Amino acid sequence: MSQALPQPSPPSPQPTAAAPVTIVLDPHDDADCLHQALAAHDPAAGCVTVHPTPGASTDSQLCLDVLIALGKPADQAATLSGRAGGEHAVAAATAWLIGSHTWLIIAVRTHLLSAAQRARLVCLAHESGAKLIVVWHARAEQDWTACFPGATGFHLADRLRPAIAAARLERKPWHSAVPARQVLHCAERGPQPARGDPDLDDVTLPALPTSDFLRFRADAYRRLSLSQFQHVDGVYTYGLDLACTWLLRHGDLARAPATRRLPSTRPAHWGAMTGHVRDRASILHRLPEEIAPDHPYPYRIGALHPLRLFLTDLIADCPTREHAIARIRGAQAGLFLHGYLLTVPILMGRPAGPGLIAQLTAEDAERIATHLAHPVHAAALATALFTGARLHDLQAIPLAALSPDATTIEIREGTQAADGLVLPEETITYRVPVYARGILAAARAFLLLTGHHDEEPLLEQGLGSRGQQLLISARACALTVPSLQEHAEHHRSWLRRTTCWKVGEPIHPASSQPVAGRESAQEMPHA
Incomplete structure (x- = not known):
């Protein structure tokens, strides 16, 4: 976790210099000018039109508007405008x-505002990095x-529409457009049924097999109809491709400084391993000194933070629990192609531990x-939903704990009893979904x-000593917080229960080249 600073740092992003104010002169109060200002209002696109309340003269009232x-x-x-003398508003x-990445503020009826309100408009634009157009x-x-x-x-300027067009031309984007996921197609490309969109949110996946990743796809093919299997297979293969692509970009996990050889019991789902996999995993339970020099595998990976x-x-962007399980099963297969055995606490087809399936969708955000x-x-509320933390x-x-770009957040899990063990404190880093980053940046x-x-x-x-404020916020949004409803005092997050082993050399073809996949709201993590 980053070190605390003695003084609060400025809000991010912070512009280097205030942009000039564009004043649109409308002495005849043309109705078309007002209509153009209202038509330009699109908060989702970063353009906000403010219509100040007549007769109000305080800057806190302007912020309320x-x-x-x-x-x-x-x-x-x-309520916010009445707190701390309007400072909270x-x-x-x-x-x-700042959080909504507003790049243009249009204010009408500015000739009726007080000097303090106009100064506040200039300050809002300067501190948020937005351009300001006022209609006089x-x-x-x-x-x-x-x-x-x-x-x-x-x-x-004497017309509003050209002023808006000029502002668009001068706009400096907050960040580059989210790129499409670069995916290596690592699965075998023989005769296969056509796959649809692997993340089509309006398609509900059927009940999935409870088998481990070694037999997951085969069991799904035997138990599901052809159309059901096609969609499950698409989600599964997408997870496999993403895992292989990430590994080839990230490098060898076993070479990380924190890697260490650890004795351990047999990994989960031991009974599901057969054939070549059992040959690789047969000595996972043996101590490192018992492993012969000509058999350096397997050993446990200690550097789990990037994984x-x-x-x-x-x-993070999975719409249902079934989508998450299918992706994880595919990722396990992709990691195994690179010589890694990933064990995930999915027992009997049911996720174990908080945070395995994010409860925050784009619509919820x-x-x-x-x-x-x-x-x-x-x-x-957003953090409680996408992390499932207590x-x-x-x-x-x-x-x-929130990264400067609001892409990750660190949560330190306290000491607790789990599965008969007393665990030390450990910091888990969660990736913040793209659609929730603006909310956390605003906070x-x-x-x-x-x-x-x-x-x-x-x-x-936003929490309260017993979660009362969190419940009030959830009710206002017609949402539920599963972590407040679950009575599981002796549980730990699924990430903390996930382990990874180096079990062999990669068998993935190194000549594969990444190709652009679908555009995704979720960015691929980089090394």
Whole structure:
């Protein structure tokens, strides 16, 4: 986990310089100008049109209007505006602009705003890195600097539509477009039934075989109909291809510095191993000194951090538990092609341990972002769903545990009894789904803007001492939090129960070349 800093760092991303304010002059209050401003409003695309409340003169009220324009509930936004003299509303508006990657703010009726409200508009645009276009429905002023305190420059325009088009041309993207997953087609390409889209969310997978990865595909072919098998096989093969691609990019796990030879009992599902696999795995239970020099395998891999990160990324966008299991079975087969035996705690077809199947979908993330105005409340609910972590583990997450780009979050699991063993504390790194990163980035920006430090809790405000605030947030979004309903005090995450063994040399053809797969909202983790 990263070291805590003595002072809070600035919210990310932070622009290097404030962009000039574009002022669109509309002295005749043309209806078409207002219609164009309202038509440009598209928060999902990063463009927000703010229509200030008439008669309000405080900057916190303007931030309330910004929150409403971003789609936040008006009652919750009003509650924020009443806290800390309006400071929380200001911080929340800025944080959500950062988290939603808003690149353009259009404000109408700005001639009616107070100087403090106009200064707040300039500050919001500067701190979020967005461009600001204001519509001035009155005669031009002699001194624009007095009207917009804090602005570094001005561009005057007489029409709104060309101003929006110019802003689009000058736009600096927040990040490059999410690339398509680069996939090595490692499965045999003989005569096979045609596969559909392996991640078609509206197709429900049937009940899957309970066998291990060695017999999973064969059992699925025997037990399922042809159409059912085609879809299951597509998901399975997709997991296999992703695992092989990741391994070839990442390198040999056995060469990592933390690798160590460890004595161990036999791996899970021992009875399912036959033939060549049993030959490889037959001495997994023997001590290292009992292994002859000409038989260096197998040994246990100690550097599991990159592998765990890949596994969380592998299942982060799975729509159902069956999709996650099929992908993991395929990934086990892909790892075995490279000489690794991955054991995963899937017992009798039922996932064991929290976090094996993420409970946060893209639709749920959108619901959270639109039903909760407080960024920390939204982040707490999203994190509880996609990690499945227990309440006291969530409460212990510091601000520094979230990576600067909000792509990973570290959760330290406390000492607990599991399977008759007392386990030490261990930090597990989870990949944050792409559709939840803006929510967590907004929470961090909010905390930094309100004076919190990196060593302070990240999600405390959204959890409550007994999870009461988390339950309130879940009810507001019509969602349930499985980790609060499960009464499993002696459980540990599936990642902590996953082990990996080096059992032989790779048999994967090294000449395979990656080809572009489907575009995915989930990025492949890099070394």
